[in-house]
Amino acid sequence: MKNILLSAGLAIAATAATAQTEIRVHYAIPTIWADTQTALAEAFMAANPDITVVIDGPAEGYEEGVQRLLREGIAGTAPDVAYVGLNLWRVLEDRGVLQPLDPFLPEDPAAAGYTPALLSLGRFEDTQWALGTSGSTLVMYVNPMLIEQAGGSVEDFPTTFDGVIELAAAINALSDTTEGVWIARHDWRFQSLLGSHGGRPMTPDESDIAFDDAAGFAAGEIYQRFAAEAGMSSMSENDARQAFPAGTLGIMFDSSALLTRFEEGAGDGFEVMVRPLPVVAEDASTVYFPTGGSAIVMLSDDPEVQHAAWEYMAFVTGPDGQRIIVENTGYAPANALVLEDEAYLGAYYVANENARIAHAQVARYAGPWYAFPGSEGVAVTDLIAAAMVEVTEGADVEATISDLADTLRMELGMN
Amino acid sequence: MLRRAVIDLVLVGPAALALVVFIFLPVAVVVVLSFTDYQFGATRFEWVGLGNYADLFGSRLGRNALINTLVYAAIVIPASVGLGLLVALGLHGIAHTVPRVSAVLRAVYFLPVAATLVAMAVAWQMLLHPSLGLVNQWLAGLGLPSRQWLSDRGLVLYTLAAIGVWQSVGYNMVLFLAGLAAIPPTLYDAAAVDGAEGGWSRFWVVTWPMLGPTTLFVMIVTAANAFRVFETVATMTQGGPAFASDTIVYALYREGFVYFKAGYASAITVVFFAALLLLTAIQIAVVERRVHYR
């Protein structure tokens, strides 16, 4: 049945190929994406003159964008293609607004640059619902001036958490105004530290919480040691994102997407350096870092429009589109070809060593940013953040993480 | 008679229709939703009775938001009404001797009311920054320990309350100034002749009782604003750290627009709506009965 429909769809698409097809595209966060979106649409239409891309007025943020898509889904006025947060497409999938992408994927996705790691960002229960368009993982931003004052060196920068904590404590001791290290007490950061230890938030079938194990306790332990041993303060994310460029913070764990902002913020004050997140697990194949960023999804159920929509999605997730995204936003690409083939971004990475380090980490360790299932899925992420606050304030790590896991099981209706 | 009725209906019709469509209908929808587990964008929902309300008053998070809001209001209402009155008395007192200074100060105090809240929030964030902010630098200059104004769980609600007071003092001041200007000067003469010597007696015999209606109005307005506190929370703390500054309206936003739990958010809305309605009813009842001196 599916095949008949599909071939029928292709047939219609073929006959209609000479006519113009119009696709509507939704995106969010115009402060970052507006120019990039225009460049993408223009490049795509130049390559596909029979398809017209119409860009909807953008939503201010991903959450607002998802609400709008849900509303328009109910009203039947949804766009054909949408860019959504990598952590939010599951909400749309849960409400049944998305179209599966498997029928459109090439037979050998890896050859087209869609590595399994990258595909995993948009996969749920063996169905491909979204494709990443840009990614970011947790990295360490380093202030070399403070590192050297504290007796460390950038060349010989620690690759273990123990080393980071020792160095951070030395920076913290420099003066009243310097701080050694900071990491947000937040779901995504916790999942990243968990992944570094080879842990997972949930079991693969998502039927149970899995972070109340040795990896989870170790991840919580790092939070506690940052506070207890390296004097990490409780400052808010906004405060820290001002403090680092201002030069008062030595090591900052934050999203690789902030690279441009930090480099511009630091200006001539100091040269921002990026270092990959320490990997703790002995078996590196178990390590993954939850990847933030943007995904693209298909909403149209009209076969002809779907065909055009896929052309567009393939373009923006392919090397040419990816190059435009990387060069305009500084985000890491979500296509392996563009990294492997220096023809696309070789010159860019020579000029941007920090970007190369960050993007290489994404390509190597990208993994899904687990969205917890069900109606409480978003709500429980704030509970994880609250538990990290308690841990940094000295609560017993194992007890807190175990309690948290039990609370999540209850809230999410697991047994 | 019939024609008259038809004309009445035509005249009142559009306004009544607008009222029904834009006010009553949405309120009714929200009330209905509050008894369901409806998720934003979902195609179906289940009836859960009073479950959402039980969650709000029974769950740790729900109670936390309610208590935070009450604590916030308990600080902001008396402080901003008291300070507003104090500033108004001061400015009213110097209005005759140094009118220019009084006018300038009046504008300065009113600035936070007129300014865009989000811009002000950004300014506050910079002032209160733990290491870069002026507040902590001043404290350090005085040899006092610096504080994590917006990220210390034990402090953040009081910081927000202080900002809330700062925001509303100017507005309250203007209302009190109007109230003071409306007091007939002969009452002060009468009090002086009757034996009220000194400012304290004059205040208690004339100023305070004559400001009664103004004070009540100011209190109600301040209370309504305090219970509605949202912008400062959303821009500065997002309810954190660990829900320490979660308030009822922020919880409403969080549950509805971040967690997509439309049913639960509706229940919060209904409770909030009822509280404001109660406040308004108290205002009408008390103002009409007691303080109108008629």
Place this chain on the structure above:
Amino acid sequence: MTGKPVLSLDHATKRFGDTVAVEDVSLDLREGEFVALLGASGCGKSTTLRLLAGLDQVSAGRVLLRGADATRDTAAARNVALMFQSYALYPHLTVYQNIAMPLRLRRLSVLERLPGAAILRAPVGRKLDAIDAQVRRIAEMLRLDPLLARKPGQLSGGQQQRVALARALVRDPSAFLLDEPLSNLDTQLRADTRDEIRALHKTTGYPFLLVTHDQSDALSMADRVAVMIDGRIVQVGSPESVFKRPGSRAVAAFIGHNRMNMIPSGPAAAVHPMGARFDLGIRPEDLRITPDGALDAFVESAAYHGEESILSLRGPGDIVLRAVLRGAASVPDQGSRIHLSASPEAVHAFDIDGQRVEIA
């Protein structure tokens, strides 16, 4: 004129910035007497009253209380009672509480005024009982007992005035000052209240000072009238002397229902020989139409007012004159020529400075 001065202004001057509101005023209010301070609005009489009461401070000169210097004393220390034109009742208090306020403020401390203080301390209770007795006595005197629980907003103008009187008199004041007490009342109530205030003066015996712009109030109620013009007291005397022997042209023009006719020297000789040297003033009521009158006038218009008729006339040298005809006297036609005269005692003479000159 026999009583000792209770409250006095001694060469008092009050300036507001560059304007002089009250200039070099001396005035005694003696024991048991009723003085009216009469002047047009804006002449400074209310300021004079505020200086006496202690609500404003003199810029120069002194205020004396029973002969002692009270210039720097507060209103409360002078213990002067004052009834305001607007009554200035406390709108949030009942009639009872309004009347009790002066006593509470004088006899109870700030703490003792708190509600419930009487329960905690017996002396406060005794003080409150004394206040209660006094309030009820004065309320009875002014027929306010049925209104004690009401608020001022629920009272008529006359009732409010009686509350203001009660509040002023409930303590034992050194003097009682009334600021335009009758101006807010209608005609009928006005007459009654005049009598009431007179009676109150008799029964209480306090020195009363009535400030008014209405000469009939002043003349009918006071023992002495002080006429104030442009911040100065220009004449003080009994009502009769002020009316019959105005000390200056200005007083003469101010006192009297109908403005006094002023005939310049020269033409005035037709009425009285002194008119050759002085300006003469004759009240319109005192002009008579007589066939042998020496003053010729031309009737421009005649207005009928019931008990009297008022003629507008044009005399020699185009002087504008008025004459009031009483009762049944026949009114001459408009445009007719008439002859006027006046008896010598009705003629007032004023020199070039406007001062009165006695005609023997």
